[in-house]
Amino acid sequence: MNVEALAPQTTPTVAMIRTLGLLSAICGLIIVASYQGTYAAVQENKRIAIERAVFKVIPTAKSIEEYLASPEGGVTKVGAGGTASPGAVKFYAGYDATGKLAGIAAEGVAKGYADNVRILFAYDPVAGTVASFSVVASRETPGIGDKILVNKDFLANFPLEAKLSADLKTLAHEIRTVKHGSKVNPWEVDAISGATITSRAVGKAINDAAQVLLPRISPQLDKLKEKS
Amino acid sequence: MHESAAQIFINALLANNFVLAMFLGLCPFLGVSGKLETAFPMGVATTFVMLVASLCAYGLNLLLTYFNLDFLRLISYIVIIASSVQLVEMVLKKYSPALFRALGIYLPLITTNCAVLGVALFQTAREYDFVQSMTFSFGGGAGFTLALVLMASVRERLTLSDVPSVAQGTALSLMLAGVLSLAFMGFAGLGG
Amino acid sequence: MSQSPPRTWDEFMEGIWRQNPVFVMVLGMCPTLAVTVSGVNALSMGVATTFVLVFSCGLISLLRKLIPKEVRIATYIVIIATFVTVVDYVIQAVSLALYDALGAFIQLIVVNCIILGRAEAHASKTPPGVAMINALGMGVGFTIGLLALGTVREIFGAGTLFGVALFGESFQPWVVMVLPPGGFFVLGSWLLFFAALERRKQRKLAEATQNA
Numbered sequence: 001m002n003v004e005a006l007a008p009q010t011t012p013t014v015a016m017i018r019t020l021g022l023l024s025a026i027c028g029l030i031i032v033a034s035y036q037g038t039y040a041a042v043q044e045n046k047r048i049a050i051e052r053a054v055f056k057v058i059p060t061a062k063s064i065e066e067y068l069a070s071p072e073g074g075v076t077k078v079g080a081g082g083t084a085s086p087g088a089v090k091f092y093a094g095y096d097a098t099g100k101l102a103g104i105a106a107e108g109v110a111k112g113y114a115d116n117v118r119i120l121f122a123y124d125p126v127a128g129t130v131a132s133f134s135v136v137a138s139r140e141t142p143g144i145g146d147k148i149l150v151n152k153d154f155l156a157n158f159p160l161e162a163k164l165s166a167d168l169k170t171l172a173h174e175i176r177t178v179k180h181g182s183k184v185n186p187w188e189v190d191a192i193s194g195a196t197i198t199s200r201a202v203g204k205a206i207n208d209a210a211q212v213l214l215p216r217i218s219p220q221l222d223k224l225k226e227k228s
Numbered sequence: 229m230h231e232s233a234a235q236i237f238i239n240a241l242l243a244n245n246f247v248l249a250m251f252l253g254l255c256p257f258l259g260v261s262g263k264l265e266t267a268f269p270m271g272v273a274t275t276f277v278m279l280v281a282s283l284c285a286y287g288l289n290l291l292l293t294y295f296n297l298d299f300l301r302l303i304s305y306i307v308i309i310a311s312s313v314q315l316v317e318m319v320l321k322k323y324s325p326a327l328f329r330a331l332g333i334y335l336p337l338i339t340t341n342c343a344v345l346g347v348a349l350f351q352t353a354r355e356y357d358f359v360q361s362m363t364f365s366f367g368g369g370a371g372f373t374l375a376l377v378l379m380a381s382v383r384e385r386l387t388l389s390d391v392p393s394v395a396q397g398t399a400l401s402l403m404l405a406g407v408l409s410l411a412f413m414g415f416a417g418l419g420g
Numbered sequence: 421m422s423q424s425p426p427r428t429w430d431e432f433m434e435g436i437w438r439q440n441p442v443f444v445m446v447l448g449m450c451p452t453l454a455v456t457v458s459g460v461n462a463l464s465m466g467v468a469t470t471f472v473l474v475f476s477c478g479l480i481s482l483l484r485k486l487i488p489k490e491v492r493i494a495t496y497i498v499i500i501a502t503f504v505t506v507v508d509y510v511i512q513a514v515s516l517a518l519y520d521a522l523g524a525f526i527q528l529i530v531v532n533c534i535i536l537g538r539a540e541a542h543a544s545k546t547p548p549g550v551a552m553i554n555a556l557g558m559g560v561g562f563t564i565g566l567l568a569l570g571t572v573r574e575i576f577g578a579g580t581l582f583g584v585a586l587f588g589e590s591f592q593p594w595v596v597m598v599l600p601p602g603g604f605f606v607l608g609s610w611l612l613f614f615a616a617l618e619r620r621k622q623r624k625l626a627e628a629t630q631n632a
Contacts, residue, residue, distance in 0.1 A: 254453065299505060310494055346528060406608060413600070
């Protein structure tokens with residue numbers, strides 16, 4: 001940006017500041033106006049997108065509530081006031097038409113083949129299982145890594161056992177992805193042959209998220225039972 | 229999920245190479261990869277600017293988040309990058325005139341290199357902490373340099389071979405980039 | 421005044437054919453290759469870029485006498501970044517799915533060399549009307565370039581066009597087309613095609629002059 005060399009005459013500093021000030025004012029106005037103008041629509045879109053994703057993994061859900069689970073074990077409803085403590089994990093409670101808890105959805109993330117694979121999984125607190133999952137974002141190879149959503153054998157892994165151990169601090173059995181065809185326990189994920197890395201990412205994402213989230217929310221399930 | 233510094237570095241350098249897998253910084257990649265002797269300094273200069281820009285963007289993001297001014301992020305990042313390019317230019321001019329002469333004409337070009345803005349935007353989107361941000365920008369810059377040097381070496385050899393005249397120029401460079409990109413796909417899954 | 425319609429047309433067509441940003445000038449490569457995995461993505465990216473191009477060139481041209489020479493590049497970038505922020509929010513408001521598909525490349529429109537190039541080479545010297553028409557032509561030319569890539573990559577890579585399946589069930593997609601290398605190959609092939617076309621035209625021209 002060697003502009004000084006190109007400019008034959010210099011502009012007075014006052015004029016320069018005046019112009020730049022005017023310009024910043026114009027640009028500022030445009031940005032703020034567009035931010036304000038689209039804010040409502042963007043928030044609505046985001047809400048719809050979350051709702052749609054949660055309804056996909058909890059088919060019986062008709063409405064959702066957004067909660068935070070803090071490390072101390074408390075759950076707070078998002079938007080109900082109060083500040084989120086650091087390290088709090090966000091999750092969604094899905095309620096059926098009668099206002100009864102239909103399932104809990106949360107996000108998990110793990111490194112896949114090309115980049116991070118972000119998934120949303122549904123936890124069924126009554127059965128103590130992960131009922132299903134969907135992909136939020138991934139850059140896995142089309143035709144190979146995206147088999148996780150269509151491969152019948154892989155989808156047969158769900159419901160996947162996710163029970164807490166006796167001390168309620170961790171899962172009783174770590175959710176692990178095993179080689180194709182060697183699944184023996186209900187908490188193991190049978191990998192797709194040819195897409196092992198992506199399958200492993202799904203298992204790890206669920207495990208990592210469940211290990212943190214489930215111990216925090218299981219003592220609070222009564223609070224979540226009915227739609228408040 | 230916490231990614232270790234080594235994972236981030238390997239990913240940015242090879243598996244998610246900025247140029248060959250993420251399509252960032254293609255203009256200089258196609259423009260200055262004709263000769264090895266210009267490709268390498270360009271890569272180094274870009275890496276340096278990336279580090280400075282990443283550092284500034286990290287600080288700026290803390291400030292923007294604190295004041296809740298998310299909608300000013302893009303505009304302030306680009307101003308920061310333009311200024312850091314200018315700053316790098318001035319510092320080099322004063323302390324290392326030889327290096328400044330070697331890089332002189334490329335420095336202003338770095339402002340419009342989307343790899344630099346890309347680093348700032350990605351580190352924000354992925355919520356990297358300070359060490360992660362710096363590793364990410366260094367890995368990205370090293371990856372950019374690697375791609376540029378590889379491409380320049382191939383193109384230097386190419387000047388000696390018999391190519392149909394219709395294919396010479398950008399078309400051939402793009403085909404070569406495609407082959408390099410195929411090769412880099414082999415690194416996928418490395419940083420797991 | 422009588423010359424104004426052809427001149428306007430000429431300003432518009434410059435970007436579409438003679439100076440096509442994708443095929444002739446080979447500018448703005450990053451979004452060109454990164455988002456063109458499908459026709460819809462290519463079209464949206466083209467429209468977004470055109471919007472930014474037209475409005476920032478218009479504003480720059482309007483302010484061209486006020487902008488101090490010393491800081492003009494910085495000024496241009498700020499103006500461009502403003503309109504990119506606008507586009508960013510508009511796309512989020514219209515469709516989040518599209519926003520996710522285009523990813524960081526919406527914000528990276530700021531550093532698309534086409535826009536800064538147009539601002540510097542054209543908008544800073546011409547009145548707003550002409551500058552905007554020229555920018556519109558460039559934008560349309562860029563969109564055509566993106567579509568040329570996006571449709572080819574979608575047809576081969578996924579067997580669909582704008583989401584509509586073209587071939588039967590038995591079609592095995594060429595996955596490489598929607599992966600990064602495919603972008604390089606398809607753009608390279610288009611450039612080869614245009615180079616060959618140009619070559620033929622020149623040969624014909626040479627033959628015509630020889631015969632005459």
